[in-house]
Amino acid sequence: MSATGTARRLSINQWTVRRASIPELVSAAVGAGVPAVGLWREALAEFGVADTARAVVDAGLRVSSLCRGGFFTDPEPRAARAAHDGNLRAIEEAHDVGAPVLVLVAGGLPAGSRDLAGARERVRDAIGAIADAAAAAQVVLAIEPLHPMYVADRAVVSTLGQALDIAEQFPADAVGVVVDTFHVWWDPEVLAQIARAGRGGRIASYQVCDFPTPIPADVLLARGMMGDGHIDFGPLTSAVSAAGYRGDVEVEIFNQDIWDADPSGVVRLARERFEALVAPFLDPAAEDAR
Amino acid sequence: MSATGTARRLSINQWTVRRASIPELVSAAVGAGVPAVGLWREALAEFGVADTARAVVDAGLRVSSLCRGGFFTDPEPRAARAAHDGNLRAIEEAHDVGAPVLVLVAGGLPAGSRDLAGARERVRDAIGAIADAAAAAQVVLAIEPLHPMYVADRAVVSTLGQALDIAEQFPADAVGVVVDTFHVWWDPEVLAQIARAGRGGRIASYQVCDFPTPIPADVLLARGMMGDGHIDFGPLTSAVSAAGYRGDVEVEIFNQDIWDADPSGVVRLARERFEALVAPFLDPAAEDAR
Numbered sequence: 409m410s411a412t413g414t415a416r417r418l419s420i421n422q423w424t425v426r427r428a429s430i431p432e433l434v435s436a437a438v439g440a441g442v443p444a445v446g447l448w449r450e451a452l453a454e455f456g457v458a459d460t461a462r463a464v465v466d467a468g469l470r471v472s473s474l475c476r477g478g479f480f481t482d483p484e485p486r487a488a489r490a491a492h493d494g495n496l497r498a499i500e501e502a503h504d505v506g507a508p509v510l511v512l513v514a515g516g517l518p519a520g521s522r523d524l525a526g527a528r529e530r531v532r533d534a535i536g537a538i539a540d541a542a543a544a545a546q547v548v549l550a551i552e553p554l555h556p557m558y559v560a561d562r563a564v565v566s567t568l569g570q571a572l573d574i575a576e577q578f579p580a581d582a583v584g585v586v587v588d589t590f591h592v593w594w595d596p597e598v599l600a601q602i603a604r605a606g607r608g609g610r611i612a613s614y615q616v617c618d619f620p621t622p623i624p625a626d627v628l629l630a631r632g633m634m635g636d637g638h639i640d641f642g643p644l645t646s647a648v649s650a651a652g653y654r655g656d657v658e659v660e661i662f663n664q665d666i667w668d669a670d671p672s673g674v675v676r677l678a679r680e681r682f683e684a685l686v687a688p689f690l691d692p693a694a695e696d697a698r
Numbered sequence: 699m700s701a702t703g704t705a706r707r708l709s710i711n712q713w714t715v716r717r718a719s720i721p722e723l724v725s726a727a728v729g730a731g732v733p734a735v736g737l738w739r740e741a742l743a744e745f746g747v748a749d750t751a752r753a754v755v756d757a758g759l760r761v762s763s764l765c766r767g768g769f770f771t772d773p774e775p776r777a778a779r780a781a782h783d784g785n786l787r788a789i790e791e792a793h794d795v796g797a798p799v800l801v802l803v804a805g806g807l808p809a810g811s812r813d814l815a816g817a818r819e820r821v822r823d824a825i826g827a828i829a830d831a832a833a834a835a836q837v838v839l840a841i842e843p844l845h846p847m848y849v850a851d852r853a854v855v856s857t858l859g860q861a862l863d864i865a866e867q868f869p870a871d872a873v874g875v876v877v878d879t880f881h882v883w884w885d886p887e888v889l890a891q892i893a894r895a896g897r898g899g900r901i902a903s904y905q906v907c908d909f910p911t912p913i914p915a916d917v918l919l920a921r922g923m924m925g926d927g928h929i930d931f932g933p934l935t936s937a938v939s940a941a942g943y944r945g946d947v948e949v950e951i952f953n954q955d956i957w958d959a960d961p962s963g964v965v966r967l968a969r970e971r972f973e974a975l976v977a978p979f980l981d982p983a984a985e986d987a988r
Contacts, residue, residue, distance in 0.1 A: 517928055522928055524883070528886070555846065556846045557845070557913060559884040560911045567885075570886040573886075594814075594846040595856070596856060596860040623847060625915035627847075627917075637850075638807055638812055638814075638850040640812035
């Protein structure tokens with residue numbers, strides 16, 4: 409299949425087909441007519457940054473983002489320094505693999521700490537310490553607010569408004585935000601905050617996946633294929649589009665059943681669901697302009 | 699033990715000791731020197747409203763709240779009518795049992811619906827339809843925002859700000875909000891919204907319980923005893939106190955291990971943890987004034 413029509417802005421995030429190697433991911437994307445991929449640092453470490461970049465370019469694909477930097481909240485100086493250095497390396501890797509965006513997950517409360525406000529301040533400070541390096545590398549740091557159920561153990565940045573409060577302290581070519589439907593759909597302020605993000609040119613990435621219930625025993629694997637949960641992708645996608653976002657739309661799903669399935673079939677299904685539930689709400693003028 | 703000193707504003711919510719009957723709840727509260735109880739309609743239905751009121755008064759206890767009304771989101775006319783009538787009965791029961799507050803849980807998305815905005819509008823309208831009855835009965839309807847992980851299947855009201863947006867459309871003696879630490883602690887706006895609620899005289903109930911991780915397989919039972927999770931009760935309690943709240947502080951915990959434990963021991967532990975972690979942040983002047 410070729411990446412025509414409504415699939416032209418679709419990207420498959422590597423973690424959606426977590427078992428797939430880089431060559432398998434590339435092959436599944438090409439086979440399903442998906443023109444872009446979101447990559448993870450774990451896979452780069454395994455296959456090599458240069459080899460990955462070559463495999464992607466040779467297949468005619470784009471890289472939409474690299475996941476992920478962040479984990480900024482540990483106050484212990486040695487751990488904070490290691491996180492800082494790791495994030496600088498992540499920026500370099502994003503540049504080298506051709507990813508315009510590095511996704512940042514804030515990190516949770518440090519072990520034994522209940523100082524949520526303090527952890528949130530450290531996130532802001534740590535992003536400030538890498539913003540110049542990101543701008544120099546032409547990589548946008550994309551702060552991803554995670555669903556509030558992950559605030560203790562994964563990300564102290566919980567809403568789009570909070571992510572924008574941080575991002576707006578830095579130039580828009582250095583720091584933006586991720587709008588991930590799974591994480592933000594519940595937020596009564598989400599449409600207003602998407603519009604705010606658009607006004608500032610802050611939407612660095614738009615990711616789609618669904619929120620099914622019941623939430624599984626491992627809450628990190630609570631995501632579902634679009635159409636399998638409670639999210640109405642129309643209003644969110646229309647808002648992101650109206651906010652001026654013209655980049656790739658990544659399908660990123662952490663789900664054991666999907667991980668256990670054949671990667672090529674998963675990517676084909678992601679394209680079908682994307683074309684049915686998401687693409688109709690993207691700006692057609694932006695499609696034509698690509 | 700007598701309800702002296704820092705336990706004078708403590709209330710034990712019945713669902714914390716769910717297996718206990720009304721007499722057992724009353725006995726456990728008296729035995730632990732806890733001066734108030736929060737009741738549930740299920741228990742009233744079983745033991746009788748008048749008998750419950752008598753048992754509580756005879757024991758020298760207060761009723762801090764009745765749980766719960768709400769579940770406003772079903773658009774089907776017959777279901778909506780049944781919910782309305784049920785809520786009117788709940789207001790009467792709250793009045794008859796001496797509860798100054800009826801806690802409202804909004805309800806989730808109707809089966810098969812993805813119209814979150816529509817469900818939220820119905821909550822506002824349905825509260826409007828019972829507000830006068832509540833004021834006439836001198837019962838404050840307390841909208842409880844639930845943690846966003848429950849938005850699909852339990853409550854489409856997810857933040858304190860959203861609850862206040864609804865409550866402020868009605869007189870403060872008819873509609874207020876519940877501040878429950880478990881549901882709101884993650885919210886970057888929580889302290890500002892508590893202050894807003896205080897300015898409008900909208901804090902109808904303050905409930906405390908903790909947020910442990912990992913979240914259990916049944917997410918409805920994710921709550922923990924104060925001190926067993928990630929919540930810092932100081933800043934939240936200080937904010938509620940500074941906002942002018944002078945009512946009872948309810949311990950409401952849904953947790954299988956706690957339900958399996960001896961009710962009297964649970965109530966004693968709740969008092970200990972309350973005195974250590976919550977009471978020091980309540981306004982001492984308010985204590986003296988009771």
